[in-house]
Amino acid sequence: xxxxxxxxxxxxxxxxxxxxxxxxxxxxxxxxxxxxxxxxxxxxxxxxxxxxxxxxxxxxxxxxxxxxxxxxxxxxxxxxxxxxxxxxxxxxxxxxxxxxxxxxxxxxxxxxxxxxxxxxxxxxxxxxxxxxxxxxxxxxxxxxxxxxxxxxxxxxxxxxxxxxxxxxxxxxxxxxxxxxxxxxxxxxxxxxxxxxxxxxxxxxxxxxxxxxxxxxxxxxxxxxxxxxxxxxxxxxxxxxxxxxxxxxxxxxxxxxxxxxxxxxxxxxxxxxxxxxxxxxxxxxxxxxxxxxxxxxxxxxxxxxxxxxxxxxxxxxxxxxxxxxxxxxxxxxxxxxxxxxxxxxxxxxxxxxxxxxxxxxxxxxxxxxxxxxxxxxxxxxxxxxxxxxxxxxxxxxxxxxxxxxxxxxxxxxxxxxxxxxxxxxxxxxxxxxxxxxxxxxxxxxxxxxxxxxxxxxxxxxxxxxxxxxxxxxxxxxxxxxxxxxxxxxxxxxxxxxxxxxxxxxx
Amino acid sequence: xxxxxxxxxxxxxxxxxxxxxxxxxxxxxxxxxxxxxxxxxxxxxxxxxxxxxxxxxxxxxxxxxxxxxxxxxxxxxxxxxxxxxxxxxxxxxxxxxxxxxxxxxxxxxxxxxxxxxxxxxxxxxxxxxxxxxxxxxxxxxxxxxxxxxxxxxxxxxxxxxxxxxxxxxxxxxxxxxxxxxxxxxxxxxxxxxxxxxxxxxxxxxxxxxxxxxxxxxxxxxxxxxxxxxxxxxxxxxxxxxxxxxxxxxxxxxxxxxxxxxxxxxxxxxxxxxxxxxxxxxxxxxxxxxxxxxxxxxxx
Numbered sequence: 001x002x003x004x005x006x007x008x009x010x011x012x013x014x015x016x017x018x019x020x021x022x023x024x025x026x027x028x029x030x031x032x033x034x035x036x037x038x039x040x041x042x043x044x045x046x047x048x049x050x051x052x053x054x055x056x057x058x059x060x061x062x063x064x065x066x067x068x069x070x071x072x073x074x075x076x077x078x079x080x081x082x083x084x085x086x087x088x089x090x091x092x093x094x095x096x097x098x099x100x101x102x103x104x105x106x107x108x109x110x111x112x113x114x115x116x117x118x119x120x121x122x123x124x125x126x127x128x129x130x131x132x133x134x135x136x137x138x139x140x141x142x143x144x145x146x147x148x149x150x151x152x153x154x155x156x157x158x159x160x161x162x163x164x165x166x167x168x169x170x171x172x173x174x175x176x177x178x179x180x181x182x183x184x185x186x187x188x189x190x191x192x193x194x195x196x197x198x199x200x201x202x203x204x205x206x207x208x209x210x211x212x213x214x215x216x217x218x219x220x221x222x223x224x225x226x227x228x229x230x231x232x233x234x235x236x237x238x239x240x241x242x243x244x245x246x247x248x249x250x251x252x253x254x255x256x257x258x259x260x261x262x263x264x265x266x267x268x269x270x271x272x273x274x275x276x277x278x279x280x281x282x283x284x285x286x287x288x289x290x291x292x293x294x295x296x297x298x299x300x301x302x303x304x305x306x307x308x309x310x311x312x313x314x315x316x317x318x319x320x321x322x323x324x325x326x327x328x329x330x331x332x333x334x335x336x337x338x339x340x341x342x343x344x345x346x347x348x349x350x351x352x353x354x355x356x357x358x359x360x361x362x363x364x365x366x367x368x369x370x371x372x373x374x375x376x377x378x379x380x381x382x383x384x385x386x387x388x389x390x391x392x393x394x395x396x397x398x399x400x401x402x403x404x405x406x407x408x409x410x411x412x413x414x415x416x417x418x419x420x421x422x423x424x425x426x427x428x429x430x431x432x433x434x435x436x437x438x439x440x441x442x443x444x445x446x447x448x449x450x451x452x453x454x455x456x457x458x459x460x461x462x463x464x465x466x467x468x469x470x471x472x473x474x475x476x477x478x479x480x481x482x483x484x485x486x487x488x489x490x491x492x493x494x495x496x497x498x499x500x501x502x503x504x505x
Numbered sequence: 506x507x508x509x510x511x512x513x514x515x516x517x518x519x520x521x522x523x524x525x526x527x528x529x530x531x532x533x534x535x536x537x538x539x540x541x542x543x544x545x546x547x548x549x550x551x552x553x554x555x556x557x558x559x560x561x562x563x564x565x566x567x568x569x570x571x572x573x574x575x576x577x578x579x580x581x582x583x584x585x586x587x588x589x590x591x592x593x594x595x596x597x598x599x600x601x602x603x604x605x606x607x608x609x610x611x612x613x614x615x616x617x618x619x620x621x622x623x624x625x626x627x628x629x630x631x632x633x634x635x636x637x638x639x640x641x642x643x644x645x646x647x648x649x650x651x652x653x654x655x656x657x658x659x660x661x662x663x664x665x666x667x668x669x670x671x672x673x674x675x676x677x678x679x680x681x682x683x684x685x686x687x688x689x690x691x692x693x694x695x696x697x698x699x700x701x702x703x704x705x706x707x708x709x710x711x712x713x714x715x716x717x718x719x720x721x722x723x724x725x726x727x728x729x730x731x732x733x734x735x736x737x738x739x740x741x742x743x744x745x746x747x748x749x750x751x752x753x754x755x756x757x758x759x760x761x762x763x764x765x766x767x768x769x770x771x772x773x774x775x776x777x778x779x780x781x782x783x784x785x786x787x788x789x790x791x792x793x794x795x796x797x798x799x800x801x802x803x804x
Contacts, residue, residue, distance in 0.1 A: 292605075294567060354696035357697075359740070361739030361740015362697075423604070427607055
């Protein structure tokens with residue numbers, strides 16, 4: 001009996017001791033830039049070139065003893081939560097804001113739901129809530145670009161003002177003075193001079209754009225921006241006046257970016273009435289794309305192909321021509337591949353299909369490439385302005401890729417494999433728009449081309465990932481191979497246009 | 506003969522409660538007895554066309570009806586009168602009638618348990634109370650897809666500890682069992698490229714039944730309460746879902762008069778309430794065989 005009870009006790013103890021939950025959360029290292037890029041004041045902004053708007057910012061004079069005392073008092077009153085914020089915002093503001101935007105995209109990446117009557121039947125309407133924009137891949141590509149352009153342009157102007165004033169941040173000033181009223185830095189320096197503060201610029205630019213596009217996130221983003229700014233003050237890296245000027249500058253630039261966004265054609269991108277007049281004029285030599293959803297859903301953003309591009313001069317000039325005619329040799333070969341994959345696929349092919357799917361509720365494919373870019377930037381430890389520059393050229397390339405891709409999709413209305421052969425099942429969710437060209441392929445190829453330009457030693461890695469992302473859509477039987485193959489070619493061309501623009505000094 | 510139907514009964518419970526809606530209640534209240542080994546092979550079919558997102562019941566025409574079939578092999582062996590070893594190997598296939606998502610099939614999760622009976626008391630001359638504790642481990646046999654609307658499991662490795670009380674009236678064959686236990690689940694890697702946590706759960710089972718030659722019959726209530734987790738939603742990895750449910754079911758075993766030691770099994774179960782699970786109904790058929798005793802170990 002004793003033996004049995006002992007066994008029982010030992011057994012229960014083993015189970016209970018292993019009952020502790022652990023969930024991994026990523027903690028990024030504090031980022032100390034390898035250089036501060038003081039010459040970035042000469043870089044060319046992508047959109048906002050008007051300098052009169054911020055001419056009214058009052059330049060501060062040299063810090064006084066009162067200024068020092070105020071910063072010292074604030075640091076002395078820092079709480080544990082403040083210290084956590086200091087640590088968090090010292091991991092790279094540009095990267096951190098990119099993550100915040102990615103999370104918002106994931107949260108809003110939900111297609112409008114079909115409205116149902118009391119008996120469960122479809123009312124014929126899909127409930128689109130203007131307070132909750134659907135952050136599908138083209139929407140997300142455009143958003144990431146708007147944010148990154150605002151970041152980059154605002155930082156270029158910030159650097160211009162910094163170079164003009166050349167004021168030291170509190171910790172640097174305190175070290176120079178060698179007074180007894182010491183201000184210690186608790187985060188690395190991210191710019192050579194302090195006014196206006198670069199983190200406040202980024203915080204305000206993000207806050208203005210997110211508040212305008214996602215009204216329900218207004219309070220969240222305001223509070224986050226305030227904490228980001230406060231963290232730099234408490235880290236000994238910004239005077240209050242630096243934060244105020246940075247905030248004003250970031251907001252001024254963001255408002256100009258928003259003014260651009262109002263007229264870039266997005267407002268008309270989902271105009272189904274206009275699309276219904278265009279659609280009948282299109283001739284196809286293949287089964288004409290139709291929604292496979294139940295209930296049938298109007299195609300997503302049929303006029304996104306008319307949205308303004310950043311670098312591609314004429315989207316129509318990149319039109320690769322029509323997809324293969326039904327019954328042609330290429331058509332048959334691609335269809336055969338779909339049928340083969342439907343019955344025979346490796347576990348690795350399914351993993352690749354799911355890894356790159358980036359479907360509903362995720363960052364979308366452009367967000368996946370933003371994450372790839374931020375990982376790279378974290379590795380090379382660029383200054384904030386150089387990080388913003390890389391992100392701006394990557395994201396604007398992906399925006400252009402979305403425009404060109406959607407233009408081609410709705411020019412040719414080619415079907416998805418499932419529409420051609422209903423026996424085909426898929427490893428991923430089926431998007432509600434035409435097949436040719438593959439968006440994943442275009443986003444990935446355009447981003448990889450730009451990243452390869454900025455990080456030539458990693459080019460083969462990026463190109464490999466882009467090809468894998470393109471393959472993933474074949475493996476998942478979402479796209480015929482031709483959609484992806486041509487998508488990569490056209491995506492590379494879009495990326496090249498972004499690279500060309502980046503070479504303007 | 507009495508021993509033989511009890512062995513069959515143990516196997517029947519094993520067989521019919523093995524693969525639940527992604528959880529396991531492998532352990533019945535009947536000890537095998539030293540040297541007695543039962544094996545069972547079953548086929549189960551489960552289907553649902555409505556499911557719960559959180560606690561909201563809904564359907565999805567893009568999924569249609571989700572059907573799951575499984576073939577399982579079980580074995581339970583008595584090492585001594587107070588210690589049993591139980592193992593299970595299932596092959597599962599899941600498909601959806603809307604045929605957007607690919608059919609997934611393969612070997613699912615092995616399960617193994619050790620059951621001990623530290624205490625057996627006679628409440629009076631006819632009622633025996635068994636107190637049992639058990640511990641189990643289960644985990645994926647293959648690298649199956651664990652994060653899709655149509656899937657065969659979560660792919661986590663699980664440890665569970667259970668306490669079981671069963672009272673049986675020897676004269677009539679009536680019995681009642683209560684069981685409660687904690688299931689701890691490991692994190693899993695999903696194909697999206699990261700690890701996610703699979704919620705732990707508290708499981709409880711209540712059985713009422715009758716054993717008598719050549720029939721075994723029981724009804725059960727089975728509750729599974731996730732201790733954390735998320736509701737089904739866009740982009741939410743399925744293994745992280747907070748799955749909670751209450752099921753009701755029954756089992757019947759009939760020992761064949763013309764084949765020694767062989768019993769036929771049949772059973773069914775349906776969901777009474779749930780969250781983040783399919784409103785599934787399930788039927789099972791199979792057979793169990795009581796192997797000749799090898800005598801066991803006397804401790």
